Amino acid sequence: MTHKRSLVRRSVRSSAAVVAAGAAALVLAACGGDDGDSAGSAGHGGHTATASASASASPSASAPASQGQHNAADVAFAQGMIPHHRQAVVMADLAPGRAQSAEVKKLAADIKKAQDPEIRTLSGWLSSWGEEVPAEGAMDHSMHGMGGMGGMMTDAEMSELENASGKAFDTAFMEMMIKHHEGAVEMAKTEQADGAYGPATKMAGEIVTSQSAEIEQMNQLLGKD
The missing domain is CATH 1.20.5 (Single alpha-helices involved in coiled-coils or other helix-helix interfaces)
Incomplete structure (x- = not known):
C-alpha cells in the first residue's frame, strides 16, 4: 500500500x-x-x-x-538670356571666316564655348519650371518684348557685321560685342539682385565676371588700333 x-x-x-x-x-x-x-x-x-x-x-x-524654388525674375533672366546668348553665338560664328586678328578669333571661340552650354542649361531650367523656352530665331522679337533692352544687335547691325571682313570686321565685332556684353552684364546683375533660384544667380555672377573681363579685353584691343 x-x-x-x-x-x-x-x-x-x-x-x-x-x-x-x-x-x-x-x-x-x-x-x-x-x-x-x-x-x-x-x-x-x-x-x-x-x-x-x-x-x-x-x-x-x-x-x-x-517649382524649382524660382521666381518671376529667374524666368525673365532665362527667357531673356537665351536669345541674347544665341545672338552672341551667331556673331562669334562669323569670326573664323572674316576676322583678321588672331585675338578676335580666339575671343569669338571663347564666347561660343562659354555661352552654348549656358543656353542648354537655361533651356533646361525653363522646361523643368513649365515655362516657355524662346524659339530659335526669335532673338530680336524676344528682346523687343523686353523694351529693346539687353544690348541686342538690330538686323541692320547684324548685316553690317556679316558683310565686313578683315580689320573692319574685327573693329565692328568688338564694338558690337562690347555693347552686347554690357547688356548681358546688366541683365545678370538684375538676376543677382532679384532672382531666387540659386543656380541661376550663380550663373549670373559668372556672366558678370567673365563678360566684364572680355569687355576690358576688347576695349584694350580697340585702343591699340
Missing part, C-alpha cells in the same frame, strides 16, 4: 509539473504574442510615422523639381 501511495503521489506530482509547465508555456506564448503584437504595432507605428514623415517631407523634396 505504501508503495502504491508513493506511486500515486509521484504521479500526481508529475501531472502537476506537466500542468505547471504547460501553463508556463501558455503564459510565455501569450507574453510572446503580446510582445510580437507590440513589436508589430511598434513596427507598424514606426512605419506609419516614417511614411508620415516621408509624406510631409515629400512636398519640399519635390519642390525643387516641380
Whole structure:
C-alpha cells in the first residue's frame, strides 16, 4: 500500500509539473504574442510615422523639381538670356571666316564655348519650371518684348557685321560685342539682385565676371588700333 501511495503521489506530482509547465508555456506564448503584437504595432507605428514623415517631407523634396524654388525674375533672366546668348553665338560664328586678328578669333571661340552650354542649361531650367523656352530665331522679337533692352544687335547691325571682313570686321565685332556684353552684364546683375533660384544667380555672377573681363579685353584691343 505504501508503495502504491508513493506511486500515486509521484504521479500526481508529475501531472502537476506537466500542468505547471504547460501553463508556463501558455503564459510565455501569450507574453510572446503580446510582445510580437507590440513589436508589430511598434513596427507598424514606426512605419506609419516614417511614411508620415516621408509624406510631409515629400512636398519640399519635390519642390525643387516641380517649382524649382524660382521666381518671376529667374524666368525673365532665362527667357531673356537665351536669345541674347544665341545672338552672341551667331556673331562669334562669323569670326573664323572674316576676322583678321588672331585675338578676335580666339575671343569669338571663347564666347561660343562659354555661352552654348549656358543656353542648354537655361533651356533646361525653363522646361523643368513649365515655362516657355524662346524659339530659335526669335532673338530680336524676344528682346523687343523686353523694351529693346539687353544690348541686342538690330538686323541692320547684324548685316553690317556679316558683310565686313578683315580689320573692319574685327573693329565692328568688338564694338558690337562690347555693347552686347554690357547688356548681358546688366541683365545678370538684375538676376543677382532679384532672382531666387540659386543656380541661376550663380550663373549670373559668372556672366558678370567673365563678360566684364572680355569687355576690358576688347576695349584694350580697340585702343591699340
